Amino acid sequence: MSTTPSNALGGAVIIQQRNLVEQVADYLTQAIIGQRFAPGERLSEMQLARDLGVSRAPVREAARLLESRGLLVSQPRRGFFVRALDTGELSDVFDLRLCLERHALARLVTVFDAEKELALRRQVDIMCNAATGDSDSRKIEEDLSFHRMLIAYAGNRRLLKAFDDISHELRLCIALIGKTHADPDSIATSHWALLDALASGDPARCREAIDYHIGVARDYVVKGIGEA
Amino acid sequence: MSTTPSNALGGAVIIQQRNLVEQVADYLTQAIIGQRFAPGERLSEMQLARDLGVSRAPVREAARLLESRGLLVSQPRRGFFVRALDTGELSDVFDLRLCLERHALARLVTVFDAEKELALRRQVDIMCNAATGDSDSRKIEEDLSFHRMLIAYAGNRRLLKAFDDISHELRLCIALIGKTHADPDSIATSHWALLDALASGDPARCREAIDYHIGVARDYVVKGIGEA
DNA sequence: CGATTGACGACTGTCGACAGCTTGAAACCT
DNA sequence: AGGTTTCAAGCTGTCGACAGTCGTCAATCG
Structure with a gap:
């Protein structure tokens, strides 16, 4: 999850300085709907931050975003869990x-x-x-x-x-x-x-x-x- | 914005350790629907954090919550604005x-x-x-x-x-x-x-x-x- | 042997700090 | 004067750190 500007010199590339929050949110979204996390599984902010090479702040924000979208649920002082639908x-x-x-x-x-x-x-x-x-x-x-x-x-x-x-x-x-x-x-x-x-x-x-x-x-x- | 447990001895009070995010969110919600911010007004995270005596982290989270509720809108690198409805x-x-x-x-x-x-x-x-x-x-x-x-x-x-x-x-x-x-x-x-x-x-x-x-x-x- | 307590590890909630961007205005050129 | 450039201040995005809390597991007590 390193920021790769990767813009060649000539092209007037639309520079999308996608902030980390969006990138983490996309990653989590794909991982969840791709079944790479089990329903109900607990997600650790620290671990995710380590895995993605970012700090916990963007991970938290992304998780809150997914919570508002119904993909995650949070419990105070316990963290985020993958939404399990009955x-x-x-x-x-x-x-x-x-x-x-x-x-x-x-x-x-x-x-x-x-x-x-x-x-x-x-x-x-x-x-x-x-x-x-x-x-x-x-x-x-x-x-x-x-x-x-x-x-x-x-x-x-x-x-x-x-x-x-x-x-x-x-x-x-x-x-x-x-x-x-x-x-x-x-x-x-x-x-x-x-x-x-x-x-x-x-x-x-x-x-x-x-x-x-x-x-x-x-x-x-x-x-x-x-x-x- | 101090946490006031205020539980008398006798009662089996359900202690609700309201986190700062919720308190800030409530404050902002009341301020917005109470017309204490003008529609479209820019809200500074720093200023809010100073005024409320907390750090910027809970302010950011609360603002994101209100954004998902349609009370605030955010622009990247520019911050949060009070929702103006036409x-x-x-x-x-x-x-x-x-x-x-x-x-x-x-x-x-x-x-x-x-x-x-x-x-x-x-x-x-x-x-x-x-x-x-x-x-x-x-x-x-x-x-x-x-x-x-x-x-x-x-x-x-x-x-x-x-x-x-x-x-x-x-x-x-x-x-x-x-x-x-x-x-x-x-x-x-x-x-x-x-x-x-x-x-x-x-x-x-x-x-x-x-x-x-x-x-x-x-x-x-x-x-x-x-x-x- | 089962229940309770205490300590340990892990994690969340919160904080302060720094780099880079945005903005508004002063300084400058025409 | 009007428009452009430069610059400084303020702010957001992100980071690392610390304190308090939760869950776990072993030690203790009945």
Whole structure:
């Protein structure tokens, strides 16, 4: 975790002086959703700081950040622990996601236009292409990107922030079951159905579509957890 | 900012060794929603640390906490600034609140029973009593308590956390207009209507009631901001 | 032999310090 | 005067250090 500026002379490189906190946060995030820490495992600030070659201050700040994102939990005087999700909490996360996306679609359907439709269709195309061959994490990211676009187009930035908050937990949920969705094709189809519902302009149809879409995802994840 | 244990001998007091971070966070929260900092004002870590007689570490952590709660925003290498809300952001907050409470009521109406109804009616009684004479902040807290109970009874802890997150922003919104609701009686009446809708068991009626209730609050706050 | 106590090690909470960046203003040039 | 450069002050990001607390394990007592 050494700071490597690594900027060649000629190029007007966008110097991203990423502070240590962000780098540590990224490292921890990847380690957690990559299952390199066991759920419930205690993380020692000292050890992490030693391993990463930084002091404890940025480690603490990064850990607090991940705590606010729901990836870690802290106990006073005892430190940080990797979030362990039981079936109930997992179901709650998907229920909240349903809440947010229902609302976003109800708003979006009133301002839906060709430009938004095109952008969303492009994203689904990307997902279909990624369905075969790409890594699971890539598929997950493209899927989340689609839903993030959906909410962003609804026009409520605070709603988008709420989604970003739970998206980290969603990644954790998905990572916990070790695999993405059952059938890459069916999930792609489901996204087309969402777009068709939006294009129809019928709020009830949108709601049906998103209920089905998220219901399938939730059932799959909850079932996966039950097995694991 | 001294730690005052203050436990008498007899009582088996639960000793809460509040750490400095929490105390600083409380101080900053009160100062912000109490309008003792101007919106957009820059807060210096050093100065705060000096004023409060602590080092910069707990101040930083508290500031990061308030940032995650939407009361502060940070810029790299520049520090923390008091969140300034424009009309659009303010409307977004209330729209998200509507989203969460709609969902909570839809869930709650399916598990509503006499015990929950009694507890909620008691809370409305408290609010009615507080309507005359008590301080504005007290009224706000009792009002928020009612809505928090509503969501807690819905049974989704993640939903409750989302509400707690925006509740801090709600306090900021309300503080920004400098006064609570127009008519203490009308707001109390509106809460009774919510309870009646829940008791009726009719989801559509619940949705109407919460839409009206939050719509009134939002219109009032948005109008208040426009004047200020 | 089981329960309690005490000491030890490890870790968190907090602190003060230093380097580098940001900012505002003085000094300078045109 | 208007704009630019230089400079100093203040601040943030990061670090290492210390004190108090928590968990563990062995020694002690019933």
